[in-house]
Amino acid sequence: xxxxxxxxxxxxxxxxxxxxxxxxxxxxxxxxxxxxxxxxxxxxxxxxxxxxxxxxxxxxxxxxxxxxxxxxxxxxxxxxxxxxxxxxxxxxxxxxxxxxxxxxxxxxxxxxxxxxxxxxxxxxxxxxxxxxxxxxxxxxxxx
Amino acid sequence: xxxxxxxxxxxxxxxxxxxxxxxxxxxxxxxxxxxxxxxxxxxxxxxxxxxxxxxxxxxxxxxxxxxxxxxxxxxxxxxxxxxxxxxxxxxxxxxxxxxxxxxxxxxxxxxxxxxxxxxxxxxxxxxxxxxxxxxxx
Numbered sequence: 001x002x003x004x005x006x007x008x009x010x011x012x013x014x015x016x017x018x019x020x021x022x023x024x025x026x027x028x029x030x031x032x033x034x035x036x037x038x039x040x041x042x043x044x045x046x047x048x049x050x051x052x053x054x055x056x057x058x059x060x061x062x063x064x065x066x067x068x069x070x071x072x073x074x075x076x077x078x079x080x081x082x083x084x085x086x087x088x089x090x091x092x093x094x095x096x097x098x099x100x101x102x103x104x105x106x107x108x109x110x111x112x113x114x115x116x117x118x119x120x121x122x123x124x125x126x127x128x129x130x131x132x133x134x135x136x137x138x139x140x141x142x143x
Numbered sequence: 144x145x146x147x148x149x150x151x152x153x154x155x156x157x158x159x160x161x162x163x164x165x166x167x168x169x170x171x172x173x174x175x176x177x178x179x180x181x182x183x184x185x186x187x188x189x190x191x192x193x194x195x196x197x198x199x200x201x202x203x204x205x206x207x208x209x210x211x212x213x214x215x216x217x218x219x220x221x222x223x224x225x226x227x228x229x230x231x232x233x234x235x236x237x238x239x240x241x242x243x244x245x246x247x248x249x250x251x252x253x254x255x256x257x258x259x260x261x262x263x264x265x266x267x268x269x270x271x272x273x274x275x276x277x278x279x280x
Contacts, residue, residue: 076273084269127227131219
């Protein structure tokens with residue numbers, strides 16, 4: 001079963017945890033071959049790939065992340081399985097949020113809603129794993 | 144499809160990849176409920192979670208990796224899947240300046256010694272090799 005959004009149960013579980021705790025979200029991403037913009041979007045005429053549409057989302061979301069104190073830790077391309085196997089992912093991306101609350105607030109903000117159509121146009125499906133980071137070099141760099 | 148080691152084909156594909164630049168190894172980890180050390184391991188019989196045994200491996204591996212420019216970008220507990228489905232206990236992401244430095248870490252003089260902690264703690268995993276588009280170092 002693949003998905004692009006949390007189920008109501010997944011959203012509820014997220015909200016039931018400590019909202020002040022910092023988290024890292026691990027994105028395993030699969031893009032559409034061709035972007036699927038709604039016909040009334042100007043991008044519909046550009047004949048973009050799903051990866052190109054998602055890249056537009058990625059660029060736009062970085063500004064929003066910076067505004068809320070979140071930051072990308074890492075993005076990796078050309079993923080392939082060295083141990084095990086699963087979905088044929090196109091990208092792995094890690095984003096650190098200062099708290100669960102900031103991630104939820106971002107998702108419902110007007111600024112985010114305004115760019116989300118690029119994600120919908122480009123993303124075929126994804127896994128999104130919520131990780132509570134053990135303090136390490138990535139955290140130390142901030143302080 | 145979780146596993147414990149690369150297949151011969153997977154290892155060859157990694158070794159023969161023409162990519163010269165940095166890599167990041169994304170580990171999706173499932174631990175044993177209880178650590179399972181072998182009879183001749185000094186830790187044999189300890190009563191501890193597999194996660195604790197694996198952490199010894201992760202610490203030693205990160206130290207060995209640092210000698211060749213490797214760095215741990217993330218080691219954290221997987222709380223849940225927010226989107227999609229899976230059942231991993233932890234996610235560890237290690238940065239290496241190139242594929243050779245990863246192989247050098249596997250060939251480190253102390254690797255055999257540290258590997259018993261991986262055997263004791265790890266039930267299965269997936270390892271996804273990626274090319275960092277941007278890495279905070």
